[in-house]
Amino acid sequence: xxxxRHTFEQRLAAALPGVDIALERPKSGELGDLAYPCFRxxxxxxxxxxxxxxxLAGAIAIEGAALVAAGPxxxxxxxxxxxxxxxxxxxxxxxxxxxxxxxxxxxxxVIVEYSSPNIAKLFTIGHLRSTMIGHALAQTHQALGYxxxxxxxxxxxxxxxxxxxxxxxxxxxxGNADLERDFDWAEPAPDKRRTPLFRxxxxxxxxxxxxxxxxxxxxxxxxxxxRLETGDxxxxxxxxxxxxxxxxxxxxxxxxxxxxxxxxxxxxxxxEDRLAPTLQCxxxxxLLVEGDKGARIINLEDVGIxxxxxxxxxxxxxxxxxRDLAAALYRKxxxxxxxxxxxxxxxxxxxxxxxxxxxxxxxxxxxxxMLHTPFGMVKLPEGKMSTRKGNVIFLEDVLxxxxxxxxxxxxxxxxxxxxxxxxxxxxxxxxxxxxxxMNDRVKPITFTWDRxxxxxxxxxxxxxxxxxxxxxxxRKAGGHWAAQAQAxxxxxxxxxxxxxxxxxxxxxxxxxxxxxxxxxxGLQAPEAQALLFELAGLPGAMAAVAEGCMATPLARQLVxxxxxxxxxxxxxxxLAPENTPAVREARLALCVATARALRQGLFLMGIQAPEEx
Ligand code: ARG
Numbered sequence: 001x002x003x004x005r006h007t008f009e010q011r012l013a014a015a016l017p018g019v020d021i022a023l024e025r026p027k028s029g030e031l032g033d034l035a036y037p038c039f040r041x042x043x044x045x046x047x048x049x050x051x052x053x054x055x056l057a058g059a060i061a062i063e064g065a066a067l068v069a070a071g072p073x074x075x076x077x078x079x080x081x082x083x084x085x086x087x088x089x090x091x092x093x094x095x096x097x098x099x100x101x102x103x104x105x106x107x108x109x110v111i112v113e114y115s116s117p118n119i120a121k122l123f124t125i126g127h128l129r130s131t132m133i134g135h136a137l138a139q140t141h142q143a144l145g146y147x148x149x150x151x152x153x154x155x156x157x158x159x160x161x162x163x164x165x166x167x168x169x170x171x172x173x174x175g176n177a178d179l180e181r182d183f184d185w186a187e188p189a190p191d192k193r194r195t196p197l198f199r200x201x202x203x204x205x206x207x208x209x210x211x212x213x214x215x216x217x218x219x220x221x222x223x224x225x226x227r228l229e230t231g232d233x234x235x236x237x238x239x240x241x242x243x244x245x246x247x248x249x250x251x252x253x254x255x256x257x258x259x260x261x262x263x264x265x266x267x268x269x270x271x272e273d274r275l276a277p278t279l280q281c282x283x284x285x286x287l288l289v290e291g292d293k294g295a296r297i298i299n300l301e302d303v304g305i306x307x308x309x310x311x312x313x314x315x316x317x318x319x320x321x322x323r324d325l326a327a328a329l330y331r332k333x334x335x336x337x338x339x340x341x342x343x344x345x346x347x348x349x350x351x352x353x354x355x356x357x358x359x360x361x362x363x364x365x366x367x368x369x370m371l372h373t374p375f376g377m378v379k380l381p382e383g384k385m386s387t388r389k390g391n392v393i394f395l396e397d398v399l400x401x402x403x404x405x406x407x408x409x410x411x412x413x414x415x416x417x418x419x420x421x422x423x424x425x426x427x428x429x430x431x432x433x434x435x436x437x438m439n440d441r442v443k444p445i446t447f448t449w450d451r452x453x454x455x456x457x458x459x460x461x462x463x464x465x466x467x468x469x470x471x472x473x474x475r476k477a478g479g480h481w482a483a484q485a486q487a488x489x490x491x492x493x494x495x496x497x498x499x500x501x502x503x504x505x506x507x508x509x510x511x512x513x514x515x516x517x518x519x520x521x522g523l524q525a526p527e528a529q530a531l532l533f534e535l536a537g538l539p540g541a542m543a544a545v546a547e548g549c550m551a552t553p554l555a556r557q558l559v560x561x562x563x564x565x566x567x568x569x570x571x572x573x574x575l576a577p578e579n580t581p582a583v584r585e586a587r588l589a590l591c592v593a594t595a596r597a598l599r600q601g602l603f604l605m606g607i608q609a610p611e612e613x
Pocket of ligand 1: 113116117342344
């Protein structure tokens, strides 16, 4: 398909000298495989676009393809068997040993910073967005050949630790046993309301509630933060214990989500001894200005940002922005990255505008490398979630509920299913994660249980179901086809290894290849052609994920594949006894290709594909 695109572009360029050639994907496979919209060229040449399309259709010829004018578009349409050969070849034969849509290492380094929860708070449904969007971005960039560094800017520093220290010493002093009492860290899925982190969080909420009527408590919290910042041993000891408690719990959630980071050691606290040098850097560059009561700020009015960036408070303490500046300088030094993506909510748009503007002033190297990819916040029907007030939805509760709902359906419809519990977890996770991806990245999401864990419609389980159905067809087909149905784990592990092995030397583990059947006449039906067309859209969807910094295009394309598979399955009998062996082979090959593509796409999103459900 790539070669074809290239030829088409070249022929167009030859026919239209001096015109930018940008190809599109037609709306449906019936129209063709590639489309050239003639509007721009027609305008440049002073022609009518439809007339130009007609002229081009007559002037250009490409072997194996028809060029058809459809209104203002010039469509290139492959003969059914050529299309089948091109798509199946790309998926099954895994040219160059790479999974479908994966590209060779491109030598570019991308930092994806995501998740970044605040320590000592609980993981809510709000944190799912940054975690899973970030995960999909990291996976997809890697698949596209980037060298990816996955970072988590843990919120393990800041004034909230003053509050925690004050609350703890007020009410829970008495040794570590207080938070960890009756708690066994070895429990795989402890009741969230009994975990040390939850107890700590309750102290935090109580402190904020009581502080309303007792302003002196605020000074107490500030005092504790000051002690922490100046290296007081007791404050430090408690802080690192709080951090430890939080990390252990976050790790459990990351393991469940299948998400990992290059390091969890580069949280906000990590930059503490880099703050003074950072401030010095800003000072040397002549950027620091005295603000209110001796606070230090950087003015950004000249670049159109009216709020100055505060980097040091009047009492000399550092703030969030200071640590982000230090982090950016550190990352430049340590990674020499080409791009740094910050997957952080829309509520921090101003913060990142300020951050990037300061960096641009400080060092032109940063220009164009930094990108905030904001996402809409999750709201409750009654309004914003607030950790302080305690009205939040915990991510684990959502995942548990989704799993329970799936389990109940399995119990009703397929009680003999092997590995029921595992499948329920995969599908529950699929529902929640896919729901998130199908949402527009930037608009806020209103959380309701029924929407987030819906199992019908354009959902993860719908896509997962298509995969399981194909596996079942392959098992029934028997012989080497049945082996394909079992190859799932192996292929998946390979895809993963491959993703991790995308070193500059190229893929190390060759992706398992399978020959395309010689006779593809069994795939001429429009439903088979429609499925092939949607499969051909996956590499473009992957590119769109990286370009738009969101998983949505991939999620949508997977739904399109699953849906067209359903049409194919209904209209092109795969195992019907009257099929000739050649028809059967061709149709089964398309099944294998579809399963692989679905599995890979889900994998990039952090969702598993069950073999049975
Ligand atoms: N911990 C922050 C929060 O929960 C997000 C951190 C985002 N990343 C950054 N480099 N500032 O709001």
